[in-house]
Amino acid sequence: EVSDVSEVVEQVFDNFKMIHPDYVFILDNDVHRPVQAQIYRNHLEQILIILMDNAVKYSQKRKEVHMSYESDTRNLEVAVQDFGEGISQENRDRVFNRFYRVDKARSRTKGGNGLGLAIAKRLIEAYHGKITIESALGQGSVFRVSLPILSDEDAQILTDKKERVQAANDEIPGI
Ligand code: ATP
Numbered sequence: 001e002v003s004d005v006s007e008v009v010e011q012v013f014d015n016f017k018m019i020h021p022d023y024v025f026i027l028d029n030d031v032h033r034p035v036q037a038q039i040y041r042n043h044l045e046q047i048l049i050i051l052m053d054n055a056v057k058y059s060q061k062r063k064e065v066h067m068s069y070e071s072d073t074r075n076l077e078v079a080v081q082d083f084g085e086g087i088s089q090e091n092r093d094r095v096f097n098r099f100y101r102v103d104k105a106r107s108r109t110k111g112g113n114g115l116g117l118a119i120a121k122r123l124i125e126a127y128h129g130k131i132t133i134e135s136a137l138g139q140g141s142v143f144r145v146s147l148p149i150l151s152d153e154d155a156q157i158l159t160d161k162k163e164r165v166q167a168a169n170d171e172i173p174g175i
Contacts, residue, residue: 003044005035005076009069012048016065020056028068035071037149043123050116051080051143057112059084059140076147083140092133096121120145 010027017025037044048067055065059082066081087095087102094100098118124131127147135141 001038001040002036003039003041005037005039005044005069005071005078006032007034008041008044009048009067009078012045012052013067016052016056020063023056023063023065026064026066028066029070035069035076035149037071037076037147039127039147043127047120047123047145048078048080050120051145054116055080055082055084055141055143058082062140071149074149076149077144078147079142079144081140081142086137086139086141087133087135088137092135095133096131 006029010032013025013027016023052065052067056063059065062083064083067079068081069076069078071077091102095102096117097114099114100118101112101114121131124145124147129145129147132144132146133141134144
């Protein structure tokens with residue numbers, strides 16, 4: 001399925017704005033620009049919800065969250081930035097492990113069980129994408145998701161292939 005990424009980003013953005021009126025949400029793109037990527041809309045939505053949910057949960061003192069998306073011909077990048085607790089260098093890889101939580105005692109009061117980022121990472125990798133963290137303790141974090149975009153040429157190759165398979169099937173009697 002080909003999704004319009006800008007539409008999904010903007011929808012998640014609007015939902016968070018509504019659910020968390022005490023936070024300031026800023027979409028760093030000024031013009032709505034359609035960006036197509038080969039990903040299930042629900043999957044992209046789930047990835048963004050996990051990142052936005054964390055950005056809100058772990059930034060109680062400066063309640064500001066930014067989202068942005070950009071693309072070139074090969075890749076799409078969506079970023080979620082908060083100005084909260086941050087993640088130490090040693091924890092930056094671990095947070096993608098299942099059930100890993102940086103501050104077990106304190107985090108317990110915030111709910112969650114350390115699965116969100118593990119799920120997000122699996123989904124992203126299933127689409128041959130990448131997720132990275134830039135962070136400074138006490139200052140905040142940026143999570144960047146990059147996903148490959150199908151060029152028109154690649155999309156055409158896939159369509160041609162599908163049609164050839166279909167045609168071959170049509171020629172086989174009894175199917
Ligand atoms: P849930 O399963 O509900 O998502 P969770 O938030 O604990 O619970 P993850 O999303 O996998 O699980 O995050 C793992 C850990 O990484 C968190 O417990 C938290 O310590 C840390 N973390 C995640 N996002 C951020 C963030 N934006 N800022 C600071 N720490 C973060």
